[in-house]
Amino acid sequence: MGWGDCGTDSKGRPIGYLFEATCDYPGCGKKIDRGLSYACGNMHGETTYGCEQYFCREHLKLRSEDEYYNEDGTPLGDELINICPTCSLEFDLDRQTEGFLTEQQYHEREGQIITYKDVGDLYDLI
Numbered sequence: 001m002g003w004g005d006c007g008t009d010s011k012g013r014p015i016g017y018l019f020e021a022t023c024d025y026p027g028c029g030k031k032i033d034r035g036l037s038y039a040c041g042n043m044h045g046e047t048t049y050g051c052e053q054y055f056c057r058e059h060l061k062l063r064s065e066d067e068y069y070n071e072d073g074t075p076l077g078d079e080l081i082n083i084c085p086t087c088s089l090e091f092d093l094d095r096q097t098e099g100f101l102t103e104q105q106y107h108e109r110e111g112q113i114i115t116y117k118d119v120g121d122l123y124d125l126i
């Protein structure tokens with residue numbers, strides 16, 4: 001048992017870290033496996049921000065779901081997710097949804113760690 005063999009995804013591809021694969025980013029072809037560490041959204045299957053695909057390190061971007069960031073802009077916090085370039089674009093767009101993260105809030109948090117208290121509301125929006 002465990003995460004070695006997790007069955008197949010919706011396209012019938014075997015998933016789990018026992019299975020060798022190549023990065024799903026178009027034209028990449030880097031060798032990975034279909035374990036959780038390469039899964040977009042940190043989990044098999046479709047997740048809130050993930051897309052059920054597997055990517056190499058180069059094509060996974062780290063985002064903070066709970067909106068904690070270091071001064072240099074690197075994400076921290078309890079809810080870190082690795083997502084692919086396409087999903088991270090959607091992720092950032094979500095954060096700019098009116099009433100969640102305004103342009104002003106983006107500017108306000110520049111250079112400081114901001115606890116975004118209304119993050120729970122986001123889950124009602126999407």
Ligand SMILES: [Zn+2]
Nearest residue numbers: 040051084087
């Ligand atoms: Zn993705």
Ligand SMILES: [Zn+2]
Nearest residue numbers: 023028056059
């Ligand atoms: Zn790649």
